[in-house]
Amino acid sequence: MSSVVVSGEPFETQVPLLIVGAGAAGLCAALAAKEAGAEPVVIERDAVPSGSTALSAGLIPAAGTRFQQAKRIDDTPQLFAADIQRKAHGENDPAIVEVIATQAGPTIEWLAERYGFPFDVIDNFNYPGHSAFRMHGLPTRSGAELIDRLRTAAEAGGITILTGCRVETLFAGQDGRVRGIELVRGDGARERIGCDALILACNGYGGNPALVRELIPDMADALYFGHPGNQGDAVEWGRALGASLEHLGAYQGHGSVATPHNILVSWAVIMEGGIQVNAEGRRFCDESRGYSEQAAEVLRQPGGIAWNVFDDRIANVARQFEDFRNAEKGGALLSAASLDELAARMRVPASALAEAWRDVERCKARGLADRFGRSFSAAHNFVGPWHAVKVTGALFHTQGGLAVDASARVRRRGGGVFPNLFAAGGAAAGVSGQTAAGYLSGNGLLTATVLGRRAGQAAAAVGKVAELRS
Numbered sequence: 001m002s003s004v005v006v007s008g009e010p011f012e013t014q015v016p017l018l019i020v021g022a023g024a025a026g027l028c029a030a031l032a033a034k035e036a037g038a039e040p041v042v043i044e045r046d047a048v049p050s051g052s053t054a055l056s057a058g059l060i061p062a063a064g065t066r067f068q069q070a071k072r073i074d075d076t077p078q079l080f081a082a083d084i085q086r087k088a089h090g091e092n093d094p095a096i097v098e099v100i101a102t103q104a105g106p107t108i109e110w111l112a113e114r115y116g117f118p119f120d121v122i123d124n125f126n127y128p129g130h131s132a133f134r135m136h137g138l139p140t141r142s143g144a145e146l147i148d149r150l151r152t153a154a155e156a157g158g159i160t161i162l163t164g165c166r167v168e169t170l171f172a173g174q175d176g177r178v179r180g181i182e183l184v185r186g187d188g189a190r191e192r193i194g195c196d197a198l199i200l201a202c203n204g205y206g207g208n209p210a211l212v213r214e215l216i217p218d219m220a221d222a223l224y225f226g227h228p229g230n231q232g233d234a235v236e237w238g239r240a241l242g243a244s245l246e247h248l249g250a251y252q253g254h255g256s257v258a259t260p261h262n263i264l265v266s267w268a269v270i271m272e273g274g275i276q277v278n279a280e281g282r283r284f285c286d287e288s289r290g291y292s293e294q295a296a297e298v299l300r301q302p303g304g305i306a307w308n309v310f311d312d313r314i315a316n317v318a319r320q321f322e323d324f325r326n327a328e329k330g331g332a333l334l335s336a337a338s339l340d341e342l343a344a345r346m347r348v349p350a351s352a353l354a355e356a357w358r359d360v361e362r363c364k365a366r367g368l369a370d371r372f373g374r375s376f377s378a379a380h381n382f383v384g385p386w387h388a389v390k391v392t393g394a395l396f397h398t399q400g401g402l403a404v405d406a407s408a409r410v411r412r413r414g415g416g417v418f419p420n421l422f423a424a425g426g427a428a429a430g431v432s433g434q435t436a437a438g439y440l441s442g443n444g445l446l447t448a449t450v451l452g453r454r455a456g457q458a459a460a461a462v463g464k465v466a467e468l469r470s
């Protein structure tokens with residue numbers, strides 16, 4: 001159980017900077033802190049750092065990078081900030097959005113130049129809500145590659161990562177200043193470590209069913225697709241410390257997880273012109289608004305499932321993702337030469353599927369939006385064979401958390417900030433507004449990397465001041 005103890009007892013071991021969690025946020029924080037002259041110690045509950053970062057596609061949105069320039073993509077941080085706010089219905093603090101949108105490009109350049117991350121920009125399809133191609137990914141398009149590269153960079157930099165250790169308790173002084181932690185090792189041994197500054201990079205509460213039921217009742221019974229270690233410790237500690245917590249109902253859902261295979265099917269299949277129908281062969285909403293809000297839409301359909309229907313050109317776009325290739329290898333893709341044959345394989349009424357598709361073709365031909373408000377590009381006519389994947393909605397990660405300022409410093413409930421407590425990634429409140437609909441693709445790794453780096457820089461400065469005082 002995570003808890004906070006108010007105590008002035010000294011610690012046998014004292015370090016300048018502790019970081020809880022070795023995902024993208026924790027490792028970016030550690031790299032930045034080390035560059036700034038601090039000696040961070042990262043504590044990670046798993047034997048090998050992976051986190052939700054490893055489960056992701058590893059795609060990070062950023063504006064104005066040299067990777068975009070190389071492909072002649074016009075984009076600016078201002079445009080990016082406007083996209084973030086539009087998707088979140090203006091529910092985010094504009095100051096935080098501005099910092100994040102402005103710093104995303106430099107963060108990508110930093111990882112590329114300083115640590116040799118071979119990013120490039122996906123430019124053969126776009127994600128909902130982004131008005132420019134700005135998703136930066138690594139060659140495998142997988143988060144496993146991202147976390148492996150971050151861990152390798154941290155190890156090469158001599159950063160200490162204590163693995164197999166779960167932080168359970170925070171110690172705070174009477175003034176609310178964080179003083180240290182207690183961790184539990186795999187064999188049950190406990191150890192206390194004092195610190196001058198603490199960064200919480202232990203992600204959100206998606207893996208804690210009680211907190212999900214309390215804060216996101218819509219997703220209480222949904223499949224959780226993130227890392228099981230995301231137990232909501234930052235929220236529990238924040239509540240006990242009197243921190244300000246924001247947007248606790250926000251989350252990244254996904255309406256396209258192949259079932260029963262439990263493999264992500266890229267939203268490219270929808271953005272390139274594919275549709276979703278329910279078990280009755282009928283469409284049920286504008287799928288192109290976003291995959292996050294689509295999770296709850298799909299779960300509301302009969303049997304809590306839907307079918308992604310698309311053609312071979314779209315399948316080829318999606319095949320750049322390892323997950324999609326795995327879904328295909330695992331038999332999740334049904335293929336047929338005609339729509340009728342596909343309907344038979346899907347076991348949905350052929351007449352309903354044919355009518356749904358006729359409606360789409362009619363709208364395409366007339367250049368009109370359909371009855372749900374979705375517009376289809378007339379440029380892409382479907383060519384066989386046809387494909388379908390049965391999918392369900394899932395909870396990927398939570399977006400609410402500790403409210404932070406532009407330096408990732410945790411805010412107090414009554415105003416002001418904690419002087420030596422920082423949060424980044426899923427531990428901090430994101431920039432996705434208050435609901436699943438506010439999640440713009442890439443917001444997860446965006447705040448993990450950008451806020452992680454900023455937290456590392458700012459916390460290193462706290463550590464240095466403490467060093468000078470002692």
Ligand SMILES: Cc1cc2nc3c(=O)[nH]c(=O)nc-3n(C[C@H](O)[C@H](O)[C@H](O)COP(=O)(O)OP(=O)(O)OC[C@H]3O[C@@H](n4cnc5c(N)ncnc54)[C@H](O)[C@@H]3O)c2cc1C
Pocket residue numbers: 020021022023024025026043044045046049050051052053054055056057058059060143165166167168201202203204225226227229230231233252264396397424425426427441442443444445446448
């Ligand atoms: C399937 C999937 C696909 C996704 N795709 C994308 C994408 O393409 N782009 C994008 O931007 N986002 C994506 N996301 C979201 C993204 O993965 C997360 O937002 C991001 O990884 C969060 O990073 P983090 O460092 O905060 O958390 P994590 O990577 O989860 O790291 C947190 C770490 O903290 C550790 N930890 C937790 N509690 C403790 C404790 N008490 N003591 C010690 N260690 C602890 C955990 O073990 C974990 O290793 C996806 C998520 C999922 C699940």
